[in-house]
């Protein structure tokens with residue numbers, strides 16, 4: 368057994384079953400060892416960062432990391448965007464980065480050199496380099512401890528190619544457990560005292576609740592105490608959005624994609640109970656809320672991060688919610704009665720939100736209103752049996768605000784680093800994780816241009832996804848003269864950014880996907896129906912819809928500045 372085979376054996380013991388990457392001579396031994404994992408699924412990608420995105424999507428659905436392989440040097444460097452993105456969103460990914468030689472001295476212009484530890488160290492959960500066979504078990508144990516941490520992220524292990532083929536040792540590895548730390552009971556009691564005393568509390572739930580698998584406890588607590596639930600974009604679906612206590616995404620006190628109901632409840636609240644939420648700075652706008660804050664997080668670094676909480680509770684979301692439930696059950700009967708009017712108020716505001724946005728959802732305009740595409744598609748698929756990924760830019764806003772997600776993995780929201788081009792890789796990873804689900808990928812024309820070649824990966828590796836490609840280039844160009852600016856916008860570059868009027872769907876067709884181009888709003892539905900049948904039949908379909916460039920952040924409908932940034 369060589370070192371690479373020892374590493375492969377440890378990955379097998381850990382139950383890993385998904386590998387993705389791009390090959391190179393320096394990866395020969397490790398890829399051979401990973402390929403031997405029984406029952407593994409492999410995705411051979413066209414670009415390394417897409418392989419990371421695929422492993423990221425896989426992990427969001429299963430909780431288990433996928434394994435990325437690349438060549439040394441440029442191949443390993445090309446994984447950066449994906450690693451950075453997964454690090455931002457705290458998603459576990461295991462990346463084996465080849466290094467040419469155990470004793471390589473960097474900076475000597477050797478072939479394919481990259482100081483892996485220096486490059487990836489600051490943007491990963493943990494990065495290290497193996498130099499001796501005696502380190503393998505210890506390093507891999509530490510790697511899995513990090514990968515199974517409550518708040519995780521990518522782990523990068525530099526593997527010198529000469530080390531990979533040295534004699535390994537029979538491994539003593541046993542599976543590393545996923546720990547769920549409980550909170551100090553006194554903190555739980557203090558939190559519950561605030562919750563019981565509050566008149567207008569609501570739960571603001573982040574991705575920590577999803578990675579902890581806390582949906583059942585969350586629902587039970589919300590129902591027991593009649594607590595409305597808003598989620599962050601990254602946690603969309605962790606509480607079913609069709610539930611009468613769901614506010615959808617947003618809140619606190621004004622997140623980028625807030626629904627009307629989330630924003631209103633946030634503005635009126637006297638207590639916010641934040642669970643597993645990292646408080647990305649840019650997503651939380653407006654003044655500091657005057658409401659009290661209870662903050663629950665498994666990461667001590669996340670507690671009191673934005674401003675001091677009134678009660679901060681250190682512990683894993685699932686465990687702490689169960690602790691809160693235990694305490695809550697002994698509250699006076701009066702407090703456990705359903706609180707009058709809460710569900711009705713949510714329903715009234717939700718109806719108001721749909722009334723406000725219906726003109727966009729049902730628009731008959733051309734170029735097509737992108738919200739209409741979301742509306743048509745949402746009526747065609749079973750939300751319990753589908754997974755949606757979205758890309759950066761307008762595309763995110765067009766899908767996330769009206770797609771009602773009914774299961775914790777039904778919508779994979781992302782966006783701390785917001786790496787454009789994530790959605791296609793993530794969709795393929797999600798499909799590998801849940802082959803019986805329909806996976807839908809929402810992507811814009813610019814994001815498609817960044818990673819579109821990997822449509823071929825989905826075709827060749829038989830990982831069928833439905834790609835909804837919103838192409839607003841022509842309308843962006845047409846609107847250029849009247850654009851006032853906004854984050855990231857530059858009038859001089861606009862003409863070259865959106866020029867050319869390329870038929871992007873034709874690129875997908877050339878790569879082997881079934882493709883349609885839609886310009887008439889009435890043609891959206893039949894085109895999507897055909898595409899869904901294609902995907903059900905095992906082939907990747909791309910529906911390119913020629914859309915208008917419309918605001919994707921809807922603040923203007925809620926009476927404040929909306930913004931149109933990217």
Ligand SMILES: Cc1ncc(C[n+]2csc(CCOP(=O)(O)OP(=O)(O)O)c2C)c(N)n1
Pocket residue numbers: 448758759760761762763784785786787788810811812813814815837839933
């Ligand atoms: C790797 C990377 N490069 C650049 C950006 C900045 N950015 C975010 S969205 C966007 C444009 C997206 O355009 P498109 O995919 O066509 O979607 P649209 O906004 O038109 O719906 C850019 C350049 C980014 N987030 N990530």
Ligand SMILES: [Mg+2]
Pocket residue numbers: 811812813837838839840
């Ligand atoms: Mg675009």
